[in-house]
Amino acid sequence: MTAPSATLGHGDRASGPGTHRVWVELGDRGYPVDIGPGVRRTLPEVVARIGASRVVIVSARPEDDAVPDPGVPALRVAARDGEPDKNLAxxxxxxxxxxxxxxxxxDAVVSCGGGTTTDVVGLAAALYHRGIAVIHLPTSLLAQVDASVGGKTxxxxxxxxxxxxxxxxxxxxLCDTDYLATLPAREWTNGYGEIARAHFIGAGDLRGRPVEEQIARSVALKxxxxxxxxxxxxxxxILNYGHTLGHALEIVTGFEMRHGEGVAVGTVFAGRLxxxxxLIDDRRADEHFEVVSHYGLPTALPAGADTAALVAAMRLDKKSTNTGKSTNTGLTFVLDSADGPRLVPDVPADLVVATLGAMEREAA
Structure with missing residues (x-):
């Protein structure tokens, strides 16, 4: 499977200097992703284009100007952001x-917050009246790079x-990069985990690029x-590169390890595996470590990680259950190869355990 190249869609520039536009081409369900400083100010134009007569704004940001006046009657609701509230209740x-x-x-719903807010509000919009319009204003680097684009809720x-x-x-x-100015350091790390893994699935080397370009290239790839x-x-x-172990690390650590941190470790692991x-040579595997390290991301399993618990969690991965190709002994991963990233089913569990063990020894 050859990885697609990441190029900006038609209308490369949104309105304003330093902004980018990526178009998600899905026929009559296609939509723009605008990236850059101040793009959230275009919200009234988006609401007018949709034709909504009223809007519910679900926001995790307390600032009065976090979400502009949409130009129609609006109810503002405080989001319950974070993994503990990412549930059906x-x-x-x-x-x-x-x-x-x-x-x-x-009518329409507006989400303003990180990836969990995007997921929860997006699912609520999908279910209410069997689907109403939703506009995402992602406020974290992770959400701007990944969670707000693609329609998965x-x-x-x-x-x-x-x-x-x-x-x-x-x-x-609307990926307004002004939101990122107040992000704590760990939230930057969280987002860079997705950018680092994009290096290996077609986005190219984004190290040293301006953050707006890193986001735009990652979004264009997706x-x-x-x-x-x-x-x-x-x-x-292929978008799940590094995610099989990454999700398992989130679960096993009780979400003490953040999503992007888990994906970073999962990316290093994917190279080693x-x-x-x-499928690849040692030099390419080392490149996984080098790219992840460049962004200041974790590269090793957390101390005391339970390998058996990680393997059990990885067996629940959606790729395995969707394809029906995993056996009682083998696991399914997206892995790098000479022909680009591809789905590899039935990876022997003992090889997975041995690779995890080698990473533990390297970190010791």
């Missing part, structure tokens, strides 16, 4: 607020991450994949 609570405000199927169950969800494309995504495989039947699996399978 939160979705139900939001839908009840939509109904109490009188939202109809021709989901919440967690005790059994695993993102097990209940729907595909629901937004009407627009848009090109989503346009060709909206519902995760094949190519879209691909080399162990003979």
């Amino acid at each position: 939160n979705v139900q609570a939001l839908c009840e607020r939509f109904a109490a405000f009188g939202l109809t199927r021709t 989901a919440v967690n169950l005790p059994a695993g991450k993102n097990l209940v969800g729907a595909y629901w494309q937004p009407s627009a995504v 848009a090109s994949v989503v346009a060709r495989d909206e519902r995760d039947s094949g190519l879209r699996h 691909a080399a162990a399978l003979g």
Whole structure:
């Protein structure tokens, strides 16, 4: 499977200096992703284009100007942001607020927050009246690079991450980089995990590039994949590069390890595992470590990580259950190869354990 190249879509520039526009090509469900300082100010124009007569704004940001006046009557609701509230109870609570405000199927919802807010609000919008328009204003680097684009919405169950969800494309995504000015250092690290993994699936080397370009190139890559495989039947699996171990690390550590941190470690692991399978050489595997290290990301398993628990969590990965190709002994991963990233089923569990063990020894 050859990785698609990341190029900006038509209308490369949004309105204003230093801004980019990426178009997600999905026919009549296509939409723009605008990236750059101040792009959230175009929200009234987006609402007018949709034709909504009222809007519910679900925001994790307390600032009065975090979400501009949408130009129509609006109800503002404080988001319950974070993994503990990424659940069906939160979705139900939001839908009840939509109904109490009188939202109809021709109205719209606006999300403003990180990736968990995007997921929860997106799913609520997908379910309410069997689907109403949603506009995302992602405020974290992680959400701008990944979570707000592509139409995947989901919440967690005790059994695993993102097990209940729907595909629901937004009407627009406004990645205002002004939001990033107040991000704590760990949130930058969280987002850079997705940018680092994009290096190995077609985005090219983004090290040293301005953050607006890093976001735009990452979004363009994801848009090109989503346009060709909206519902995760094949190519879209490459977007999960580094995520199989990454999600397992989140679960096993009780989400003390953040998503981007887990993906970073998972990316290093993917390089090591691909080399162990003979898919790439040691130099390419080392490149995984070098790229992840460049962004100041973790490269090793956390101290005391339970290997058996990690393997058990990885068996629940959606790639394995969707393809039906994993056995009781083998696991499924997206791995690098001479022909680009590809889905590799039935990787022997003992090789997975040995590779995890080698990473533990390297970190010791």
